[in-house]
Amino acid sequence: MKKRILFVCLGNICRSPAAEGIARKLIRERGLDYFTDSAGTGDWHTGEAPHSEMRRVATERGFPIDDLRARQVKSKDFFDFDVILAMDHQNLRDLERLKKQARGTADVRLLCSDGTDIPDPYYGGADGFYRCFDMIREGVEEFLSEVVRE
Numbered sequence: 001m002k003k004r005i006l007f008v009c010l011g012n013i014c015r016s017p018a019a020e021g022i023a024r025k026l027i028r029e030r031g032l033d034y035f036t037d038s039a040g041t042g043d044w045h046t047g048e049a050p051h052s053e054m055r056r057v058a059t060e061r062g063f064p065i066d067d068l069r070a071r072q073v074k075s076k077d078f079f080d081f082d083v084i085l086a087m088d089h090q091n092l093r094d095l096e097r098l099k100k101q102a103r104g105t106a107d108v109r110l111l112c113s114d115g116t117d118i119p120d121p122y123y124g125g126a127d128g129f130y131r132c133f134d135m136i137r138e139g140v141e142e143f144l145s146e147v148v149r150e
């Protein structure tokens with residue numbers, strides 16, 4: 001069955017669009033049949049393109065994300081997706097609460113299975129975006145190798 005994967009952070013303009021951009025390219029390269037999307041628990045940036053600094057880093061790393069647009073998590077996501085991956089523990093807590101309210105079925109987990117949070121780069125400097133992007137890439141690589149084994 002086709003796996004449907006949703007990446008979630010707070011604003012859907014920094015971490016989760018980067019995760020989506022990395023995942024969709026790796027999935028294509030590996031010939032996998034997975035559907036990906038990303039969303040934010042907050043709605044402040046709905047309709048916006050990813051943060052300019054994250055777009056720059058993503059393009060530099062070979063995973064352009066200029067086409068992505070932010071949206072907020074909705075109840076239906078907990079039925080439409082098989083796996084919902086949170087970037088940090090706060091996102092995870094928010095998603096677990098929303099899943100309970102929706103009585104949804106999606107498997108909600110942290111992106112990094114070792115419990116590491118992807119730090120929010122929004123309030124930091126340019127360096128933060130590189131570090132964040134590379135951490136996300138590692139997390140996505142690991143996650144994809146795990147689901148392929150499942």
Ligand code: 4NP
Pocket residue numbers: 009010011012013014015016040044120121122
């Ligand atoms: P993200 O970063 O959750 O990685 O997209 C943020 C973007 C915007 C805000 C917070 C975090 N904000 O408060 O607007």
